[in-house]
Amino acid sequence: MQTKNTLEIKNLTKSYKDFSLQDLNLTLPSGCIMGLVGENGAGKSTVIKLILDMIRRDAGSILILGQDNREHPEILREDLGIVLDDTGFSGCLTPKQINHIMKNSFRNWDENYFRGFLKKLSVPDNKQFKEFSKGMKMKLFIAVAMSHHPKFLILDEATNGLDPLVRDEITDLFSEFTRDETHSVLISSHIVSDLEKICDYIAFLHKGRLMLCEEKDMLKEKYCIVHCRPDQIQKFPQHAIKGKRITEYNAEILTERSLVPTGLSISPVGIEELFVFMAKEET
Protein backbone atom coordinates (compact mmCIF):
# COMPACT_ATOMS: atom_id res chain seq x y z
CA MET A 1 0.00 0.00 0.00
CA GLN A 2 1.42 3.37 -0.97
CA THR A 3 0.87 6.21 1.51
CA LYS A 4 0.90 9.90 0.74
CA ASN A 5 3.31 10.63 3.54
CA THR A 6 6.28 8.49 4.43
CA LEU A 7 6.62 10.00 7.86
CA GLU A 8 4.05 11.73 10.06
CA ILE A 9 5.07 12.91 13.51
CA LYS A 10 2.48 14.54 15.72
CA ASN A 11 3.00 16.25 19.08
CA LEU A 12 6.10 14.21 19.80
CA THR A 13 7.53 14.83 23.25
CA LYS A 14 10.45 13.33 25.10
CA SER A 15 11.94 14.67 28.29
CA TYR A 16 15.25 14.05 29.94
CA LYS A 17 16.70 15.70 33.05
CA ASP A 18 18.58 18.33 31.09
CA PHE A 19 16.87 18.27 27.70
CA SER A 20 13.43 17.97 26.28
CA LEU A 21 12.01 17.59 22.82
CA GLN A 22 8.84 19.60 22.79
CA ASP A 23 5.69 18.97 20.82
CA LEU A 24 7.34 18.12 17.51
CA ASN A 25 5.20 17.99 14.38
CA LEU A 26 6.77 16.88 11.13
CA THR A 27 5.50 15.46 7.85
CA LEU A 28 7.64 14.02 5.09
CA PRO A 29 5.76 13.39 1.84
CA SER A 30 6.64 10.32 -0.23
CA GLY A 31 9.30 10.85 -2.86
CA CYS A 32 11.01 13.66 -0.95
CA ILE A 33 14.23 14.24 0.96
CA MET A 34 14.03 16.08 4.26
CA GLY A 35 17.09 17.54 5.95
CA LEU A 36 17.14 17.80 9.71
CA VAL A 37 19.38 20.68 10.70
CA GLY A 38 20.42 21.69 14.17
CA GLU A 39 23.37 22.42 16.40
CA ASN A 40 24.95 19.73 18.60
CA GLY A 41 22.41 18.70 21.21
CA ALA A 42 19.49 20.23 19.31
CA GLY A 43 17.69 16.88 19.38
CA LYS A 44 18.31 15.50 15.87
CA SER A 45 19.50 12.10 17.05
CA THR A 46 16.75 12.00 19.67
CA VAL A 47 14.15 12.51 16.93
CA ILE A 48 15.70 9.74 14.82
CA LYS A 49 15.93 7.33 17.75
CA LEU A 50 12.30 8.06 18.62
CA ILE A 51 11.32 7.34 15.02
CA LEU A 52 13.14 4.01 15.28
CA ASP A 53 11.65 3.36 18.73
CA MET A 54 15.11 2.96 20.18
CA ILE A 55 13.97 5.32 22.92
CA ARG A 56 10.40 5.60 24.20
CA ARG A 57 8.37 8.71 23.55
CA ASP A 58 6.55 10.45 26.41
CA ALA A 59 3.70 11.60 24.18
CA GLY A 60 2.69 11.97 20.55
CA SER A 61 2.47 9.64 17.59
CA ILE A 62 4.80 8.51 14.80
CA LEU A 63 3.58 6.94 11.59
CA ILE A 64 6.10 5.43 9.18
CA LEU A 65 4.74 4.40 5.78
CA GLY A 66 1.28 4.72 7.33
CA GLN A 67 2.06 2.40 10.21
CA ASP A 68 2.62 3.13 13.90
CA ASN A 69 6.35 2.78 14.51
CA ARG A 70 5.78 0.63 17.59
CA GLU A 71 3.63 -1.98 15.88
CA HIS A 72 5.78 -4.82 14.59
CA PRO A 73 8.90 -2.69 14.11
CA GLU A 74 10.82 -5.75 12.93
CA ILE A 75 8.53 -6.00 9.89
CA LEU A 76 8.62 -2.26 9.29
CA ARG A 77 12.43 -2.30 9.26
CA GLU A 78 12.38 -4.44 6.11
CA ASP A 79 11.38 -1.22 4.35
CA LEU A 80 13.83 1.05 6.18
CA GLY A 81 17.45 1.72 5.41
CA ILE A 82 19.12 3.11 8.50
CA VAL A 83 22.49 4.67 9.14
CA LEU A 84 23.24 5.94 12.63
CA ASP A 85 26.37 7.77 13.63
CA ASP A 86 26.95 5.97 16.92
CA THR A 87 26.43 2.32 16.02
CA GLY A 88 28.85 -0.33 14.86
CA PHE A 89 29.41 -3.75 13.41
CA SER A 90 31.48 -6.18 15.39
CA GLY A 91 35.09 -5.24 14.76
CA CYS A 92 36.03 -8.72 13.58
CA LEU A 93 33.48 -8.84 10.74
CA THR A 94 34.45 -8.30 7.13
CA PRO A 95 32.08 -6.87 4.48
CA LYS A 96 31.95 -10.36 3.00
CA GLN A 97 30.67 -11.78 6.29
CA ILE A 98 28.33 -8.84 6.74
CA ASN A 99 26.87 -9.71 3.35
CA HIS A 100 26.13 -13.26 4.59
CA ILE A 101 24.60 -11.94 7.81
CA MET A 102 22.34 -9.49 5.99
CA LYS A 103 21.40 -12.07 3.39
CA ASN A 104 20.01 -14.10 6.27
CA SER A 105 18.37 -11.08 7.88
CA PHE A 106 16.58 -9.10 5.14
CA ARG A 107 14.00 -10.69 2.85
CA ASN A 108 14.99 -8.46 -0.08
CA TRP A 109 18.74 -8.46 0.39
CA ASP A 110 20.42 -7.90 -2.98
CA GLU A 111 23.87 -9.43 -2.85
CA ASN A 112 24.92 -8.19 -6.27
CA TYR A 113 23.80 -4.65 -5.49
CA PHE A 114 25.79 -4.74 -2.22
CA ARG A 115 28.93 -6.04 -3.92
CA GLY A 116 28.58 -3.47 -6.70
CA PHE A 117 28.08 -0.73 -4.14
CA LEU A 118 31.23 -1.70 -2.23
CA LYS A 119 33.18 -1.77 -5.46
CA LYS A 120 31.85 1.60 -6.50
CA LEU A 121 32.82 3.13 -3.15
CA SER A 122 36.16 1.27 -3.04
CA VAL A 123 35.37 -0.60 0.17
CA PRO A 124 37.59 -3.69 0.54
CA ASP A 125 35.71 -6.96 0.83
CA ASN A 126 38.01 -8.88 3.16
CA LYS A 127 39.22 -6.28 5.60
CA GLN A 128 37.93 -6.34 9.18
CA PHE A 129 35.54 -3.60 10.23
CA LYS A 130 37.83 -2.47 13.06
CA GLU A 131 40.55 -1.67 10.53
CA PHE A 132 38.33 0.69 8.54
CA SER A 133 38.64 4.46 8.69
CA LYS A 134 35.60 6.43 9.82
CA GLY A 135 34.75 7.33 6.24
CA MET A 136 35.08 3.72 5.11
CA LYS A 137 32.83 2.55 7.96
CA MET A 138 30.21 5.07 6.92
CA LYS A 139 30.36 3.90 3.30
CA LEU A 140 29.81 0.34 4.46
CA PHE A 141 26.83 1.37 6.60
CA ILE A 142 25.32 3.21 3.65
CA ALA A 143 25.86 0.19 1.39
CA VAL A 144 24.12 -2.06 3.92
CA ALA A 145 21.29 0.45 4.37
CA MET A 146 20.56 0.55 0.65
CA SER A 147 21.12 -3.05 -0.41
CA HIS A 148 17.75 -4.44 0.66
CA HIS A 149 15.95 -1.84 -1.49
CA PRO A 150 14.24 0.07 1.31
CA LYS A 151 11.48 2.60 0.77
CA PHE A 152 12.64 5.00 3.42
CA LEU A 153 16.22 5.94 4.26
CA ILE A 154 16.91 7.37 7.71
CA LEU A 155 20.40 8.79 8.00
CA ASP A 156 21.91 10.34 11.09
CA GLU A 157 25.09 12.24 10.28
CA ALA A 158 25.73 9.78 7.46
CA THR A 159 28.04 12.01 5.48
CA ASN A 160 30.32 12.79 8.42
CA GLY A 161 33.90 11.75 7.97
CA LEU A 162 33.62 11.43 4.22
CA ASP A 163 35.78 13.45 1.88
CA PRO A 164 34.01 15.96 -0.41
CA LEU A 165 34.24 13.70 -3.47
CA VAL A 166 32.63 10.72 -1.76
CA ARG A 167 30.07 12.99 -0.09
CA ASP A 168 29.13 14.26 -3.50
CA GLU A 169 28.84 10.72 -4.82
CA ILE A 170 26.74 9.61 -1.86
CA THR A 171 24.41 12.57 -1.96
CA ASP A 172 23.87 11.89 -5.66
CA LEU A 173 22.88 8.36 -4.72
CA PHE A 174 20.31 9.69 -2.28
CA SER A 175 18.89 11.98 -4.96
CA GLU A 176 18.74 9.06 -7.37
CA PHE A 177 17.03 6.97 -4.71
CA THR A 178 14.12 9.40 -4.48
CA ARG A 179 13.49 9.34 -8.24
CA ASP A 180 11.13 6.54 -7.34
CA GLU A 181 8.15 8.39 -5.91
CA THR A 182 7.61 5.77 -3.22
CA HIS A 183 11.07 6.41 -1.78
CA SER A 184 11.96 9.05 0.79
CA VAL A 185 14.95 10.15 2.82
CA LEU A 186 15.28 11.77 6.22
CA ILE A 187 18.81 12.97 6.75
CA SER A 188 20.39 14.85 9.60
CA SER A 189 23.75 16.48 9.15
CA HIS A 190 25.98 19.23 10.35
CA ILE A 191 27.15 19.75 6.81
CA VAL A 192 24.32 21.98 5.69
CA SER A 193 25.77 22.40 2.20
CA ASP A 194 25.09 18.69 1.56
CA LEU A 195 21.51 19.07 2.69
CA GLU A 196 21.04 22.23 0.67
CA LYS A 197 22.14 20.33 -2.40
CA ILE A 198 19.75 17.42 -2.15
CA CYS A 199 16.87 18.23 0.18
CA ASP A 200 13.33 19.15 -0.82
CA TYR A 201 12.36 20.02 2.75
CA ILE A 202 14.38 21.52 5.56
CA ALA A 203 13.52 21.18 9.25
CA PHE A 204 15.35 23.35 11.75
CA LEU A 205 15.69 22.02 15.26
CA HIS A 206 17.00 24.25 17.99
CA LYS A 207 17.21 23.26 21.65
CA GLY A 208 14.62 20.54 21.23
CA ARG A 209 12.13 22.75 19.42
CA LEU A 210 11.25 22.71 15.74
CA MET A 211 11.83 26.26 14.57
CA LEU A 212 10.54 25.68 11.07
CA CYS A 213 9.90 22.97 8.54
CA GLU A 214 9.35 24.07 4.97
CA GLU A 215 10.19 23.34 1.38
CA LYS A 216 13.75 24.39 0.67
CA ASP A 217 12.84 26.44 -2.39
CA MET A 218 10.05 28.13 -0.46
CA LEU A 219 12.49 29.09 2.29
CA LYS A 220 14.86 30.62 -0.21
CA GLU A 221 12.02 32.45 -1.87
CA LYS A 222 10.50 33.63 1.36
CA TYR A 223 13.56 34.88 3.23
CA CYS A 224 16.37 37.24 2.33
CA ILE A 225 19.18 39.17 3.97
CA VAL A 226 18.82 42.92 4.12
CA HIS A 227 22.04 44.94 4.22
CA CYS A 228 21.72 48.31 5.89
CA ARG A 229 23.21 50.68 8.44
CA PRO A 230 22.62 49.86 12.13
CA ASP A 231 20.33 52.87 12.59
CA GLN A 232 18.04 51.61 9.81
CA ILE A 233 17.00 48.57 11.86
CA GLN A 234 14.30 50.64 13.47
CA LYS A 235 12.53 50.73 10.11
CA PHE A 236 11.68 47.04 10.62
CA PRO A 237 8.74 46.00 12.72
CA GLN A 238 10.08 43.79 15.56
CA HIS A 239 8.21 40.69 14.40
CA ALA A 240 9.77 40.97 10.94
CA ILE A 241 13.32 40.44 12.24
CA LYS A 242 14.05 36.72 12.23
CA GLY A 243 17.73 37.24 12.87
CA LYS A 244 20.36 39.94 12.76
CA ARG A 245 24.10 40.53 12.68
CA ILE A 246 25.20 44.02 13.65
CA THR A 247 28.64 45.60 13.55
CA GLU A 248 29.58 49.22 14.16
CA TYR A 249 28.99 50.21 10.55
CA ASN A 250 26.80 47.50 9.03
CA ALA A 251 23.74 45.49 9.84
CA GLU A 252 22.40 42.35 8.21
CA ILE A 253 18.80 41.46 8.87
CA LEU A 254 17.18 38.15 8.08
CA THR A 255 13.59 38.81 7.19
CA GLU A 256 10.80 37.87 4.84
CA ARG A 257 11.07 39.43 1.41
CA SER A 258 7.52 40.78 1.66
CA LEU A 259 8.42 42.76 4.80
CA VAL A 260 11.50 44.57 3.46
CA PRO A 261 11.08 48.35 3.47
CA THR A 262 11.69 49.92 0.07
CA GLY A 263 15.11 51.25 -0.84
CA LEU A 264 17.21 48.72 1.05
CA SER A 265 19.58 46.30 -0.64
CA ILE A 266 18.83 42.63 -0.27
CA SER A 267 20.64 39.38 -1.07
CA PRO A 268 19.40 35.79 -1.21
CA VAL A 269 19.95 33.66 1.86
CA GLY A 270 21.53 30.22 1.98
CA ILE A 271 20.16 27.48 4.21
CA GLU A 272 23.18 27.52 6.52
CA GLU A 273 23.00 31.29 6.91
CA LEU A 274 19.28 31.07 7.54
CA PHE A 275 19.80 28.56 10.32
CA VAL A 276 22.65 30.44 11.94
CA PHE A 277 20.69 33.70 11.93
CA MET A 278 17.59 32.10 13.37
CA ALA A 279 19.37 30.05 16.00
CA LYS A 280 21.36 33.06 17.21
CA GLU A 281 18.24 35.19 17.42
CA GLU A 282 16.58 32.53 19.57
CA THR A 283 19.60 32.33 21.86
Next chain:
Amino acid sequence: MKGLLLKDFYMIMKYCRIYLIVISILWIFTPFAEEVIFILYPCLLTAMIPINLQMYDEKERWSCYSCTLPYSSGQIVSAKYLLNLFTILLNLAIISLGQFIRMLCVSGFNLEELLVLLFSGLLISVIPTMFVLPFIFKFGAEKAQLAYMILAITIGGAFAWITIAEDGIETETAILEVLQNPTLFTAIALAGIVIIYIISWQISMKLYARKEFD
Protein backbone atom coordinates in the same frame (compact mmCIF):
# COMPACT_ATOMS: atom_id res chain seq x y z
CA MET B 1 17.20 -15.04 13.44
CA LYS B 2 19.62 -16.90 11.20
CA GLY B 3 21.56 -13.71 10.53
CA LEU B 4 22.10 -13.07 14.25
CA LEU B 5 23.26 -16.62 14.87
CA LEU B 6 25.61 -16.40 11.91
CA LYS B 7 27.05 -13.16 13.27
CA ASP B 8 27.61 -14.81 16.66
CA PHE B 9 29.26 -17.76 14.95
CA TYR B 10 31.73 -15.44 13.18
CA MET B 11 32.42 -13.72 16.50
CA ILE B 12 33.00 -17.00 18.34
CA MET B 13 35.50 -18.08 15.70
CA LYS B 14 37.37 -14.81 16.18
CA TYR B 15 36.96 -13.69 19.79
CA CYS B 16 36.48 -17.03 21.56
CA ARG B 17 39.25 -18.87 19.75
CA ILE B 18 41.19 -19.47 22.97
CA TYR B 19 38.09 -20.96 24.59
CA LEU B 20 37.62 -23.25 21.61
CA ILE B 21 41.23 -24.42 21.72
CA VAL B 22 41.14 -25.14 25.47
CA ILE B 23 37.77 -26.89 25.20
CA SER B 24 39.02 -29.03 22.30
CA ILE B 25 42.15 -30.05 24.22
CA LEU B 26 40.03 -31.01 27.23
CA TRP B 27 37.70 -32.98 24.96
CA ILE B 28 40.66 -35.00 23.71
CA PHE B 29 41.56 -35.91 27.30
CA THR B 30 38.00 -36.79 28.33
CA PRO B 31 38.15 -40.53 27.44
CA PHE B 32 41.42 -40.92 29.37
CA ALA B 33 40.68 -38.87 32.47
CA GLU B 34 38.70 -39.64 35.55
CA GLU B 35 39.26 -36.18 37.01
CA VAL B 36 36.08 -34.19 37.05
CA ILE B 37 37.93 -31.06 35.90
CA PHE B 38 38.05 -32.43 32.35
CA ILE B 39 34.29 -32.53 32.33
CA LEU B 40 33.41 -29.42 34.29
CA TYR B 41 35.97 -27.00 32.89
CA PRO B 42 34.74 -27.18 29.26
CA CYS B 43 31.22 -26.65 30.64
CA LEU B 44 32.29 -23.53 32.48
CA LEU B 45 34.02 -22.16 29.38
CA THR B 46 30.98 -22.97 27.26
CA ALA B 47 28.82 -20.98 29.66
CA MET B 48 31.02 -17.93 29.26
CA ILE B 49 30.62 -17.75 25.46
CA PRO B 50 27.20 -16.00 25.20
CA ILE B 51 28.10 -13.68 28.07
CA ASN B 52 31.32 -12.71 26.35
CA LEU B 53 29.59 -12.17 23.01
CA GLN B 54 26.99 -9.92 24.60
CA MET B 55 29.80 -7.89 26.17
CA TYR B 56 31.42 -7.46 22.76
CA ASP B 57 28.05 -6.53 21.23
CA GLU B 58 27.73 -3.70 23.70
CA LYS B 59 31.32 -2.55 23.46
CA GLU B 60 31.25 -2.45 19.67
CA ARG B 61 27.81 -0.79 19.56
CA TRP B 62 26.28 -3.76 17.73
CA SER B 63 23.51 -3.82 20.36
CA CYS B 64 22.48 -0.41 19.11
CA TYR B 65 22.90 -1.34 15.44
CA SER B 66 20.81 -4.48 15.79
CA CYS B 67 17.84 -2.20 16.56
CA THR B 68 17.95 -1.13 12.92
CA LEU B 69 17.66 -4.70 11.59
CA PRO B 70 14.42 -6.60 11.00
CA TYR B 71 14.55 -8.44 14.32
CA SER B 72 12.36 -8.09 17.38
CA SER B 73 13.97 -7.59 20.77
CA GLY B 74 12.79 -11.11 21.62
CA GLN B 75 14.72 -12.55 18.68
CA ILE B 76 17.88 -10.66 19.64
CA VAL B 77 17.72 -12.10 23.16
CA SER B 78 16.73 -15.57 21.94
CA ALA B 79 19.76 -15.73 19.66
CA LYS B 80 22.03 -15.66 22.72
CA TYR B 81 20.01 -18.27 24.61
CA LEU B 82 19.83 -20.56 21.56
CA LEU B 83 23.54 -20.21 21.02
CA ASN B 84 24.06 -21.12 24.66
CA LEU B 85 21.84 -24.21 24.32
CA PHE B 86 23.56 -25.29 21.14
CA THR B 87 27.07 -25.02 22.62
CA ILE B 88 25.96 -26.78 25.82
CA LEU B 89 24.41 -29.68 23.91
CA LEU B 90 27.42 -30.04 21.64
CA ASN B 91 29.79 -29.97 24.59
CA LEU B 92 27.76 -32.46 26.64
CA ALA B 93 27.40 -34.79 23.64
CA ILE B 94 31.17 -34.91 23.15
CA ILE B 95 31.78 -35.34 26.88
CA SER B 96 29.23 -38.18 26.97
CA LEU B 97 30.99 -39.90 24.13
CA GLY B 98 34.35 -39.52 25.89
CA GLN B 99 33.00 -40.81 29.18
CA PHE B 100 31.22 -43.66 27.43
CA ILE B 101 34.52 -44.77 25.90
CA ARG B 102 36.34 -44.37 29.23
CA MET B 103 33.76 -46.41 31.13
CA LEU B 104 33.80 -49.18 28.56
CA CYS B 105 37.57 -49.38 28.72
CA VAL B 106 37.95 -49.09 32.48
CA SER B 107 35.03 -50.27 34.57
CA GLY B 108 32.10 -51.01 32.30
CA PHE B 109 29.27 -48.69 31.35
CA ASN B 110 27.43 -47.11 34.28
CA LEU B 111 24.40 -45.04 33.25
CA GLU B 112 23.83 -43.50 36.66
CA GLU B 113 27.43 -42.33 36.91
CA LEU B 114 27.21 -40.83 33.43
CA LEU B 115 23.92 -39.07 34.25
CA VAL B 116 25.35 -37.52 37.40
CA LEU B 117 28.42 -36.37 35.51
CA LEU B 118 26.34 -34.91 32.71
CA PHE B 119 23.99 -33.26 35.13
CA SER B 120 26.89 -31.61 36.97
CA GLY B 121 28.16 -30.41 33.60
CA LEU B 122 24.76 -29.10 32.61
CA LEU B 123 24.42 -27.27 35.91
CA ILE B 124 27.77 -25.54 35.48
CA SER B 125 26.92 -24.69 31.87
CA VAL B 126 23.56 -23.08 32.48
CA ILE B 127 23.87 -21.40 35.89
CA PRO B 128 26.06 -18.47 34.75
CA THR B 129 23.94 -17.85 31.67
CA MET B 130 20.54 -18.06 33.26
CA PHE B 131 21.47 -15.81 36.16
CA VAL B 132 23.79 -13.32 34.50
CA LEU B 133 22.18 -12.76 31.06
CA PRO B 134 19.04 -11.03 32.43
CA PHE B 135 21.30 -8.62 34.33
CA ILE B 136 23.36 -7.97 31.20
CA PHE B 137 20.26 -7.31 29.09
CA LYS B 138 18.90 -4.96 31.74
CA PHE B 139 21.92 -3.08 33.04
CA GLY B 140 24.62 -3.71 30.44
CA ALA B 141 27.72 -5.86 30.71
CA GLU B 142 29.70 -3.54 32.94
CA LYS B 143 27.10 -3.22 35.64
CA ALA B 144 26.22 -6.91 35.37
CA GLN B 145 29.63 -7.74 36.84
CA LEU B 146 27.89 -7.17 40.17
CA ALA B 147 25.60 -10.07 39.25
CA TYR B 148 28.66 -12.34 38.87
CA MET B 149 29.73 -11.43 42.37
CA ILE B 150 26.24 -11.93 43.81
CA LEU B 151 26.07 -15.31 42.08
CA ALA B 152 29.47 -16.40 43.39
CA ILE B 153 28.64 -15.25 46.93
CA THR B 154 25.23 -16.97 46.82
CA ILE B 155 26.65 -20.28 45.63
CA GLY B 156 29.49 -20.08 48.14
CA GLY B 157 27.05 -19.15 50.90
CA ALA B 158 24.74 -22.02 50.01
CA PHE B 159 27.56 -24.55 50.25
CA ALA B 160 28.71 -23.05 53.53
CA TRP B 161 25.20 -23.22 54.90
CA ILE B 162 24.80 -26.86 53.91
CA THR B 163 28.14 -28.00 55.26
CA ILE B 164 28.76 -25.81 58.28
CA ALA B 165 25.56 -24.59 59.91
CA GLU B 166 24.11 -26.81 62.59
CA ASP B 167 20.62 -26.17 61.28
CA GLY B 168 21.83 -27.42 57.94
CA ILE B 169 22.43 -30.97 59.11
CA GLU B 170 18.89 -32.03 58.35
CA THR B 171 19.01 -30.33 54.97
CA GLU B 172 22.36 -31.92 54.26
CA THR B 173 20.98 -35.33 55.11
CA ALA B 174 17.99 -34.77 52.87
CA ILE B 175 20.23 -33.68 50.00
CA LEU B 176 22.49 -36.68 50.50
CA GLU B 177 19.47 -38.97 50.44
CA VAL B 178 18.40 -37.52 47.14
CA LEU B 179 21.95 -37.79 45.82
CA GLN B 180 21.98 -41.47 46.70
CA ASN B 181 19.19 -41.90 44.19
CA PRO B 182 20.88 -40.35 41.16
CA THR B 183 18.03 -40.95 38.74
CA LEU B 184 15.50 -39.20 40.97
CA PHE B 185 17.98 -36.44 41.72
CA THR B 186 18.73 -35.91 38.04
CA ALA B 187 15.06 -35.86 37.07
CA ILE B 188 14.04 -33.37 39.77
CA ALA B 189 17.01 -31.12 39.20
CA LEU B 190 16.69 -31.25 35.42
CA ALA B 191 13.06 -30.16 35.63
CA GLY B 192 14.09 -27.35 37.97
CA ILE B 193 16.84 -26.18 35.62
CA VAL B 194 14.57 -26.21 32.59
CA ILE B 195 11.96 -24.12 34.43
CA ILE B 196 14.51 -21.60 35.72
CA TYR B 197 16.15 -21.40 32.28
CA ILE B 198 12.82 -20.63 30.60
CA ILE B 199 12.02 -18.02 33.27
CA SER B 200 15.45 -16.42 32.73
CA TRP B 201 14.84 -16.35 28.95
CA GLN B 202 11.42 -14.72 29.40
CA ILE B 203 12.75 -12.16 31.89
CA SER B 204 15.60 -11.24 29.52
CA MET B 205 13.14 -10.75 26.65
CA LYS B 206 10.92 -8.50 28.75
CA LEU B 207 13.84 -6.47 30.08
CA TYR B 208 15.38 -6.04 26.62
CA ALA B 209 12.07 -4.96 25.12
CA ARG B 210 11.99 -2.09 27.60
CA LYS B 211 15.62 -1.09 27.09
CA GLU B 212 16.40 2.30 25.59
CA PHE B 213 19.41 2.93 23.35
CA ASP B 214 20.47 6.49 24.04
